[in-house]
Amino acid sequence: MKVQSAMFYFPEEVIEHIFSFLTHHPDRNTVSTVCKAWYKIERLSRREVFVGNCYAIRPDRAAARFPGLRSLTLKGKPHFADFDLVPPDWGGLAGPWIEAMARSCPNLEELRMKRMVVSDESLELLAHAFPNFKALVLVSCEGFSTDGLAAVARSCKSLRELDLQENEIEDRGPRWLNSFPDMCTSLVSLNFACLKGEVNLKSLERLVCRSPNLKCLRLNRAVPVETLAKIMNQCPNLEDLGTGSLLADQFSEAYVSLISALQKCKKLRCLSGFWDASPLCLLAVYPICANLTGLNLSYAPTVQGQDFINLIQHCVKLLRLWVLDSVGDKGLAVVASACKELQELRVFPSDLFAAGPATVTEEGLVAISTGCPKLNSLLYFCHSMTNSALITVSKNCPNFTRFRLCILEPRKPDPATNEPLDEGFGAVVKTCKNLRRFSISGLLTDQVFYYIGKYAKALEMLSIAFAGDTDQGMTYVLNGCKNLRKLEIRDCPFGDGALLADVTKYETMRSLWMSSCDISLRGCKALATKMPSLNVEIINEWEAEMEENLNNGVAEVISNNNNKHINNGNDERKVEKLYVYRTVGGPRTDAPDFVWTL
Amino acid sequence: MRGATDDDVEERGVELGLSLGANKNQNHTATARRGPPCRILTAKDFPASIAGPSRASPSPSQSSSVSSSSVRATDEDSGTDVVVGSTSPETGSGSINPSSSQTVVGWPPIKAFRMNSLFNLSKEEPANNKLKKANRKGHHVSCSNGHSLAEDQDKSQLSGRCLYVKVNMDGDPIGRKVDLHSHGCYESLAISLELMFWGTTTSSTGYMNGSRLLDNSSEFVLTYKDKDGDWLLVGDVPWSMFLDTAKRLRIMRNSDASMLSLRFQQTYVHGGHEQS
Numbered sequence: 001m002k003v004q005s006a007m008f009y010f011p012e013e014v015i016e017h018i019f020s021f022l023t024h025h026p027d028r029n030t031v032s033t034v035c036k037a038w039y040k041i042e043r044l045s046r047r048e049v050f051v052g053n054c055y056a057i058r059p060d061r062a063a064a065r066f067p068g069l070r071s072l073t074l075k076g077k078p079h080f081a082d083f084d085l086v087p088p089d090w091g092g093l094a095g096p097w098i099e100a101m102a103r104s105c106p107n108l109e110e111l112r113m114k115r116m117v118v119s120d121e122s123l124e125l126l127a128h129a130f131p132n133f134k135a136l137v138l139v140s141c142e143g144f145s146t147d148g149l150a151a152v153a154r155s156c157k158s159l160r161e162l163d164l165q166e167n168e169i170e171d172r173g174p175r176w177l178n179s180f181p182d183m184c185t186s187l188v189s190l191n192f193a194c195l196k197g198e199v200n201l202k203s204l205e206r207l208v209c210r211s212p213n214l215k216c217l218r219l220n221r222a223v224p225v226e227t228l229a230k231i232m233n234q235c236p237n238l239e240d241l242g243t244g245s246l247l248a249d250q251f252s253e254a255y256v257s258l259i260s261a262l263q264k265c266k267k268l269r270c271l272s273g274f275w276d277a278s279p280l281c282l283l284a285v286y287p288i289c290a291n292l293t294g295l296n297l298s299y300a301p302t303v304q305g306q307d308f309i310n311l312i313q314h315c316v317k318l319l320r321l322w323v324l325d326s327v328g329d330k331g332l333a334v335v336a337s338a339c340k341e342l343q344e345l346r347v348f349p350s351d352l353f354a355a356g357p358a359t360v361t362e363e364g365l366v367a368i369s370t371g372c373p374k375l376n377s378l379l380y381f382c383h384s385m386t387n388s389a390l391i392t393v394s395k396n397c398p399n400f401t402r403f404r405l406c407i408l409e410p411r412k413p414d415p416a417t418n419e420p421l422d423e424g425f426g427a428v429v430k431t432c433k434n435l436r437r438f439s440i441s442g443l444l445t446d447q448v449f450y451y452i453g454k455y456a457k458a459l460e461m462l463s464i465a466f467a468g469d470t471d472q473g474m475t476y477v478l479n480g481c482k483n484l485r486k487l488e489i490r491d492c493p494f495g496d497g498a499l500l501a502d503v504t505k506y507e508t509m510r511s512l513w514m515s516s517c518d519i520s521l522r523g524c525k526a527l528a529t530k531m532p533s534l535n536v537e538i539i540n541e542w543e544a545e546m547e548e549n550l551n552n553g554v555a556e557v558i559s560n561n562n563n564k565h566i567n568n569g570n571d572e573r574k575v576e577k578l579y580v581y582r583t584v585g586g587p588r589t590d591a592p593d594f595v596w597t598l
Numbered sequence: 599m600r601g602a603t604d605d606d607v608e609e610r611g612v613e614l615g616l617s618l619g620a621n622k623n624q625n626h627t628a629t630a631r632r633g634p635p636c637r638i639l640t641a642k643d644f645p646a647s648i649a650g651p652s653r654a655s656p657s658p659s660q661s662s663s664v665s666s667s668s669v670r671a672t673d674e675d676s677g678t679d680v681v682v683g684s685t686s687p688e689t690g691s692g693s694i695n696p697s698s699s700q701t702v703v704g705w706p707p708i709k710a711f712r713m714n715s716l717f718n719l720s721k722e723e724p725a726n727n728k729l730k731k732a733n734r735k736g737h738h739v740s741c742s743n744g745h746s747l748a749e750d751q752d753k754s755q756l757s758g759r760c761l762y763v764k765v766n767m768d769g770d771p772i773g774r775k776v777d778l779h780s781h782g783c784y785e786s787l788a789i790s791l792e793l794m795f796w797g798t799t800t801s802s803t804g805y806m807n808g809s810r811l812l813d814n815s816s817e818f819v820l821t822y823k824d825k826d827g828d829w830l831l832v833g834d835v836p837w838s839m840f841l842d843t844a845k846r847l848r849i850m851r852n853s854d855a856s857m858l859s860l861r862f863q864q865t866y867v868h869g870g871h872e873q874s
Contacts, residue, residue, distance in 0.1 A: 083704035084764075084775075088845075140711065166711040194711065299715060349706065350716075381706065408706050439707075465705070490704070 012037075016045045025050045044068055051075070052485075052510050054092060054116065055535065058585040059100035069105040071135075072097070076116035078513050078579055079463075080488055082140060085515055085577065087541050089592050094118040094141075096590075102129035110135040110161075117141065123148030127155035135161035135189075145170035146195070150179040157181075160213075161189040171197035178203045187211040191218035193242045193273060201227045208234050218242025221275040226254040232261035240294075241265070243273035246281040259284045270294035270320075279307045289314035298322040298348045304331070313338045324350035325360040325381060332364035336371025344377035349408065362389035369396035376434075377402040385442060386414045390424025400432040404439035410466035410491070413443040420444055426451035429459075439463040449473035453480025461486040474498035478505045488513040496523025499578075503530045511581035522571035524578055528598035535587055536598045539577035703773050714762065761841065767795050767818070767849035778841055784833050788812045788820055795849065811849065818849045 019042055022028050032042040048071040051057060063069070076092025094116045101108050108130045118141050126133065133156045146169065152162065153176060177200050180187075187207070192199070199222045208214060208231045216239060219228065223244025232238065248255040258281065262268075268288050277300050292315050297303050303311065304326040312318075312331070318339040323331070325347050335342065345368060347360055362385050369375065369392065376399045385407055394400070405425075414421055421442040429435060429451050436458055440448065444467035452459065453476035460483050468474065474494040477487065478501055487509065495518035506512055506527075521538070528536035587597040708716075761778040774794055781787040788811040811820040812833050820832040824843040832840070832847070 080704065082709045083707050084710055084773075085704045088764075140709065166709060168711065298712075348708065348712065381708075406706055410702075410705065463707075465707070 012041050015041050019045055023048075047071060049073070053581050053583070054097065055585060055588055056510070056581065056583045059097040060104075061585070063100040063104035067104055068107065069101070070107055071110035071112075072101065072105075072108065073112040073114075074116060075114045076141075078488070078511060079115075079486070080490065080513055080515065081115055085490065087539065087592075087594060090539070090595065091588065091590055091592065092116045093590060094143075095122045098122045098126050098129075102126075106130060107132060109133055110137075112137040112139075113141055114139040115141065117143040118148070120144050120148035120151070124151040127151045130156075132158060134158055135163075137161065137163040137165070138167050139165040140167060142168040146172045146174075146176040146197075149192075150176035153177070153179040153184075154181065157184070158186050159184065160186050162187075163189055163191045163216075164194050165191065167194050169195055171195060174198045174200040174203075177207065180207050182210070185210050186213065188213045189216035189240075190214070191216065191242065193218040193220050195220045195222075198222045205230055205234075211235075214238065216240035216270075218272060219244040221245050221273075224254070225252075225258050225281065229254060229257035229261045232265055233257070236264045237267055238265050239267050240270040241268055241272070242296075243271070243275070243277075245275045246273065246277040248278065248281055250280055255280065255284070263287055266291075268292070270296075272296035272299075274300035274303055276300075277302050282307055282311050285311065286314055290316060292318055294318070294320040296320075296322040297327075298324055298346065300324070301326060301350050304328070304350075309334045315339055316341075318342055320344040322346040322348070324348050326350040328359045329361055329364035329367065332360060333367045333371075336367040339372060341374060342368070342372040343374050345372075345375060346379040347381055348379075349381045362386050365389060366392050366396075369393040373397055374399065376400055379404045379406075381406045381408060383408050384412060384415050385421060385424065386416045387419065387421055387424035387427075388416070390421065391427040394427045394431040398431045399434065400428065401434050402437040403428055403432065403435060404437065404463070405441060406439065407442040410441070411443045420447070422447040422451065426455075429455040434458055437461045440467060441465060445469050446473040446476070449476040453477050456481055458483055460484060462488070464489045464492055466491045468492045468494060471495055471498035471501070475501040478502045484508075485510045486513075487511075489515070489517060491516040493518050495519055496526070499523050500526055500530075503527055506531060506534055506580055507582050509582065511579065513577075513579050514575075515577040517578075519575050519578060520571060521573045521575055524575055525571065525598050527580065533582060533584075534580055535583050537579045537581075537588070537591070538575050538596045538598065539579065539594055540596065541576070541594045710762075763822075763844060763846045765791060765794070765847040765849065768851045768854070770795070776847070778844065783837050784812055784840075788832075791820065791847070791849065817852055819852055820847065821850050822847050 015038065019028065019031060022031065025048065028042055028046060032039045043065050045068065046066045047068060049062065049066055049069055050073045051062065052075050054074050054076045074094070074097060076094075077086050077090060080086060081090070081092075092115060094113055095118075098111075099122075101111075102125055106129065109132050111126065111133075112135075116138075118138065123144055126136070136152060136156075136159075144167075149162070149164075149169070152159070159180075174197065180203075184207075188211075190207075190211075199220060201223065204219075204223065205227060208217070214235050215237065217231065217235065218240070219231075219242055221244060225244070225246060225248040228244055228246075232241070248258065262284055265288065269292060271285070271288075271292060271294070274297055282303065289311065295312075295315060295318055297308070301324055304324070305328075308323070308327045308331045312321075312335055315321075316338055319341055321335065321339065321342060321344070323346070327335075327347075332347075335345075347364075350359070360380075360382050362382065365380055365382070365385075366389050373396060375397045378400065379402075382405075385405060390405075407421075413419055414424070421440075422445055425440050425444070425448050429438070435456055438452070438456065438459055438461070440463075446469045449468060449472075452462070456462075457480075459481045462477060462481070462484065464487075471494055473492070474489070475498050477484070478498075484505075490513075492514075494514065499514070499519050500523060524536055524538060528534070588595070591597060762775045763778055765774045765776050776787070776790060776794070778787065781790065792811060811818060821829050822832050822840070822844040823829050823846045825845060829848070829850075832844075835843070
């Protein structure tokens with residue numbers, strides 16, 4: 001017996017078994033590069049794939065490599081598309097991916113997509129192509145209607161999860177809910193809170209009645225309290241509830257049944273919705289607050305002042321809180337005293353037009369940091385911030401992994417000292433060693449980028465707007481942040497020098513976005529020439545539309561005439577929007593006329 | 599006759615799009631603006647007590663290029679704005695310009711979905727508010743199709759739907775957005791756009807009670823892009839049909855649009871097969 005060769009011989013099944021303990025996809029990516037054998041074993045046994053940029057690889061190639069794929073996660077448009085900086089029709093189409101999966105990965109069970117354009121036809125295909133399909137999660141997507149949802153509901157026999165978060169869905173009527181067949185009893189999670197139209201309440205009740213496994217249900221604003229109460233009576237095991245419209249009269253039957261229904265749901269841990277919530281209905285919620293771990297009031301401007309305080313003071317186990325800034329510093333102070341376990345806080349602006357005094361200030365943030373030392377994730381919109389507040393906050397909460405501060409007025413300095421906020425944000429990166437995501441605002445010089453480059457070693461995503469003085473700022477970041485994956489910049493004075501300072505860096509990142517900066521066509525061309533493994537895309541809506549006008553207003557696709565624009569002389573032209581990303585898929589074939597790949 | 603007054607500027611500052619905190623103090627002193635506000639907001643426009651080193655003014659030779667960093671505005675005192683493409687004085691110190699009450703696309707960084715919901719949830723629709731005030735001042739917007747503005751406001755709020763479409767004007771690289779559902783007729787929409795882009799609804803000839811955008815009397819016409827991607831003159835189809843098919847708007851120079859209307863007429867002549 002050859003003992004030596006036995007040591008080197010591992011049956012594939014054993015290796016595959018070992019790999020099954022690797023769930024983190026970067027780990028799986030790493031083992032697949034060890035040798036051909038491992039590559040093969042890994043790819044055949046891979047069940048989950050995460051594609052952070054849908055243009056980083058062709059769908060066919062991904063599908064061919066992982067035929068056993070069960071779960072696919074895709075992200076499409078760049079993050080700044082959320083703020084309308086990416087023109088419509090830019091891309092991020094789900095169709096080619098669903099088609100490729102339909103051809104090669106029939107065992108697909110889960111599809112999660114973010115910022116992608118999905119058509120009803122694609123949803124129809126999805127519904128029919130994957131017999132074991134279980135979960136569809138769409139976040140910030142668009143391009144489809146309730147007809148597409150109906151197709152999914154109708155044909156996915158073992159659908160467990162339909163989760164629609166903040167999508168733009170064309171509402172073609174309430175009948176889609178009827179499409180869930182009578183024998184469909186498998187639903188665990190249903191979220192249609194983002195649908196703007198009416199819902200067939202009877203269908204909803206019947207659906208809930210026959211879904212004994214329902215754990216998460218998020219309704220839209222059209223669902224009244226009566227229906228909510230009925231539903232909750234049917235699902236005492238609900239863990240996550242998004243209410244509909246929370247409006248009821250004091251002595252109405254609806255109100256009374258709501259109270260009793262809520263009390264039955266002992267497992268409720270997460271609440272959201274609260275559309276139009278009246279103080280009365282909030283009273284009904286108090287009894288369950290003590291067990292809540294998640295609370296989202298960010299769509300509930302009626303919950304403020306004393307109503308908010310009365311509610312939040314019961315939420316002693318809260319881990320995640322999303323609110324509007326109308327709760328004020330006072331409300332945040334109560335949060336700080338009651339919610340000692342708080343890990344994530346998001347404070348959204350409630351009124352962009354108010355000429356009145358700001359409702360949350362640095363005081364609220366400092367109070368939170370003092371009372372909630374476990375805070376690790378923050379999104380905070382405010383009208384002003386001081387360096388000393390930021391320094392205090394970072395001392396109190398050294399565990400931030402996500403820190404996003406948006407001062408509503410661009411380039412606003414510290415009002416107490418009139419200085420830039422470099423030191424404040426600098427303190428955050430110095431103290432928070434695990435910071436992975438960072439968004440900064442206010443008046444900022446190159447100095448803050450020096451700090452970021454020097455200290456933010458774990459940083460993966462950085463968002464910058466209206467900041468910096470010279471190319472040096474961006475260069476600090478590119479040179480110093482070793483783990484940087486996504487860099488998005490708008491309205492900063494960074495030019496070609498910064499862009500070209502370290503071109504190989506972009507190969508280690510997922511993407512770079514620069515808009516309204518100081519880069520020229522010449523600089524972008526240079527980048528494209530030096531780094532063929534990157535797609536260097538320029539979005540220039542204006543010129544493409546001028547072209548349309550000149551052609552008698554005919555909206556012709558001019559995509560094949562890229563050269564005409566790119567090489568017609570003036571390379572010193574400033575580039576409006578630049579999107580650079582690494583890819584093995586080559587230039588996009590579906591780029592619209594206003595996207596030029598250099 | 600309603601001229602542009604300080605009131606208007608203040609209203610503009612409060613109501614149109616995303617009003618930045620900075621400008622609240624400035625509006626009272628701003629003079630009425632004349633001419634199209636074709637300026638690009640850059641970092642320098644926002645108050646900075648410590649002015650960063652000025653960036654070199656880039657070449658003014660761009661005729662059509664859009665880069666929003668390329669042209670500096672403005673003269674703070676007069677509030678006059680600069681047309682894209684021409685040489686412009688540079689602001690040395692990043693002083694605030696009153697017209698930074700203009701919408702800056704994408705700021706503050708709030709998801710479009712949340713923004714739309716926010717508008718639905720807030721008690722008063724700002725754009726409608728402005729028009730209500732316009733009405734009160736004697737500039738009556740009557741919708742010939744029988745809709746009253748109030749009815750449509752209620753409707754859009756009850757149904758919970760906004761229909762924001764982008765509006766671009768030739769010569770102005772800053773895109774704006776307008777909620778079509780908050781208007782009941784073309785007049786109302788056109789007047790709202792005039793207020794948005796020009797700050798006044800009266801042209802230099804003193805025309806009133808009608809939108810110059812709709813009647814070919816000004817240098818500009820209002821066009822829209824429909825579902826099929828065609829650019830058409832606004833006003834030819836019933837309002838409700840317009841709501842269904844309009845995807846975005848463009849305020850086009852009359853000279854460019856004349857070719858457009860020609861094509862449009864041709865479409866109709868040839869049986870309207872391209873119309874949906």
